[in-house]
Amino acid sequence: MTKVREIDLRSDAVTQPDEPMRLAMARAEVGDDVLDRDPTMQALEERAADLLGIEATLWVPSATMGNLVALMVHLRRGDRFIAPRGAHVLDDELGAPAWLAGGMPEAVDWGAWPGRLPVETVRQAARNAPYHMLRTTLLCLENTHNAAGGTVTPPDEHAKLVATARDVGLRVHLDGARLWHASVALSVPPAALTVGVDTVQVCLSKGLGAPMGGLVGGTSAFVQEARRVRKMLGGGVRQGGIVAAGGLMALERIPDLANDHVNATKLATGLKEIGWEVNEPETNIVLVSTPDADATLAVLKKVGVLGVPAGGRVRLIPHRDVTTKDITEVLSRVATLHA
Structure with a gap:
């Protein structure tokens, strides 16, 4: 049969990486990224930062590690962070934001549209009570929202959420594992969807053919600290240019x-x-x-x-x-x- x-x-x-991508990876110029940087990985990080409209990015082995690195930098132990119900950082990262970053997660219900948060809901969830109670310090957004069916948050709505977070004293991390998909769906550059955030994470392996990897970024100061956290988590690599070459080609395939x-x-x-x-x-x-x-x-x-x-x-x-x-x-x- x-x-x-x-x-x-x-x-x-x-x-899977196709033959042109495999060839680019095989021919990549490499160096020791832990000791004195890998030239191809550095080129990838600079290209991604340009696309995202931020100062700097850092390659990470996975999007999950990218989120964790950002949360470990942002959160103090016992800080509450809020995210849309069903967000990847809440349900699909093995509790690492609580276990390793020390944050107390809280799911915020969607509004009329799956995966998208109403501004007033964020304002209400960002409560800060007397010193003996939980302190809310971070809003985690997700664009597109995986569990909601790949739903997209448009730039104007994103801007309102970030402005609300600022108004109530929250930092903002954007889980953009599929941010490229949102960019294409909305016909806007990726940078239009990162405006105002403190940090953003993007993935290179979802739909783009790269065998592994993602990037987390924000200010240059954030990336400097993130590099230390990545090393702590075992994410520092040596001749990373081999996989970074695949990542560079993946970025060209966003359309x-x-x-x-x-x-x-x-x-x-x-x-x-x-x-x-x-x-x-x-x-x-x-x-x-x-x-x-x-x-x-x-x-x-x-x-x-x-x-x-x-x-x-x-x-x-x-x-x-x-x-x-x-x-x-x-x-x-x-x-x-x-x-």
Whole structure:
């Protein structure tokens, strides 16, 4: 019996470096980044800072470490930080912000739009009581919001949230693991979505083909301190130019993310026509509402379609290694389940 070809929609982090990227990595100029900097890694950090409109960035092995580094710099032990309900820093980073950064997390409910915080909700959540109670010092935003279905916070709304945070005495960290997706969806430069933040983290492996890595950045003073924290966490690398070369090429592929957004819309529209209940994707994340996510995933796997559970729903993410023809094939396979 011939095994059906699997179409992997579990995540856009499953994208693989293609031959041009592998060649660039093999030929990268390298140095010892811990001792006296790696030239290719330095070029990546400078290019990313320029794209994000900030003073400096620091390469980190993963987006999760990028968030943790920022929170360790920002928080004192026992400080409360607030973030949108379902944020990655709350639910998907193994409690490290509390365990290692010493912060007390608090989820803030969304407003009328999934993943996006109302200004007044932030103001109310940023309460600071007498000295013997928790002190709120940091707002963590997420753009796009993964668990909400890749929803996007536009520049004007972002600016209002940052202004509110400043008004109530909060610093702001932006988890921008998929900030590139938000930039493409809104047709604005990435720097338009980082205005006013103290720190931002971005990922290089989600949809862009780089095998690993992210960047965390802010002021030059922040990056100087972040470099020490990264080393403390075991994230200092030696000849990092090998992976940084892949990261540089990944940044050139940001416009390609538009194809993934188109494919997500095609997938969602097709699933609706079949009778499935799905979200209206703003970027490349499709969420399927189902009474039993595990059962639905098992059925999909039988026809060679891979997804993951996400908050009681099934998550399917088109990416650069999945073509429009593949999406058509997914819809054809799902249709056979209802024949």
